[in-house]
Amino acid sequence: MTENPWKTKSIQTIYENPWIRVEHHEVINPAGKDGIYGKAHFKNRAMAVIPIDEEGNTWLVGQYRYTLEEYSWEIPMGGGPIELDRLEAVKRELKEETGLTAEKWTEIMRIHTSNSVTDEVGYIYLAENLTQGETEFEETEVLQIRKLPFSEVLQWVMDGRITDSISVAGILKAARILGY
Structure with a gap:
C-alpha cells in the first residue's frame, strides 16, 4: 500500500441531508502546496443485483434520473444503510424493484462509483433460483421493469443503451462469470 501524499488541514460540512454530506477540505496537495478538495460522502452503500433465471433471462429497471x-x-439497485447487512440490503432492493426473491446469492464485485469526488462504495450480487412476487416500490420510484435475455442486456451495454456505471460494470463481470 502506498502512503497518502495529501495532508488534511480542515474539513467543513457545506450541505447535509439524510443521504449525503458535502464537505469542503482545506489540504496540502502532493506538491506541498495549499489546495482545496470537495467530497460527497454517501450515508448508504450502493447495492445492486443481477437476477438470472434458469433460461438465462435477467431484469432491468427503467426510470427517469432527475x-x-x-x-x-x-x-x-438502491441505497443500503451502512449498519444493515449487505446481503439483507440487496435482497430488499431486488424484492422492492422487481418482486423477485432468490435462493442463491453471490457477491461478484465491490466498486467505487466515482472515486475522484465521492467515497461511495457499491456492491454487486448475482441472484439465482428466483421466485416472482409483488414489487414494493418506494414513493419516489416510477419504474418500468423488463425481463430480457442476458445476452440482449449485454448487447445494450455494448451499444451504449445502458450507461449507469454500476450496471455496466456488473453486467460485464456477470457476463464473464456466466461465460458470455
Whole structure:
C-alpha cells in the first residue's frame, strides 16, 4: 500500500441531508502546496443485483434520473444503510424493484462509483433460483421493469443503451462469470 501524499488541514460540512454530506477540505496537495478538495460522502452503500433465471433471462429497471435529466435502464439497485447487512440490503432492493426473491446469492464485485469526488462504495450480487412476487416500490420510484435475455442486456451495454456505471460494470463481470 502506498502512503497518502495529501495532508488534511480542515474539513467543513457545506450541505447535509439524510443521504449525503458535502464537505469542503482545506489540504496540502502532493506538491506541498495549499489546495482545496470537495467530497460527497454517501450515508448508504450502493447495492445492486443481477437476477438470472434458469433460461438465462435477467431484469432491468427503467426510470427517469432527475440528476441526469434523462431516462436510464439499469440493473435493480438502491441505497443500503451502512449498519444493515449487505446481503439483507440487496435482497430488499431486488424484492422492492422487481418482486423477485432468490435462493442463491453471490457477491461478484465491490466498486467505487466515482472515486475522484465521492467515497461511495457499491456492491454487486448475482441472484439465482428466483421466485416472482409483488414489487414494493418506494414513493419516489416510477419504474418500468423488463425481463430480457442476458445476452440482449449485454448487447445494450455494448451499444451504449445502458450507461449507469454500476450496471455496466456488473453486467460485464456477470457476463464473464456466466461465460458470455
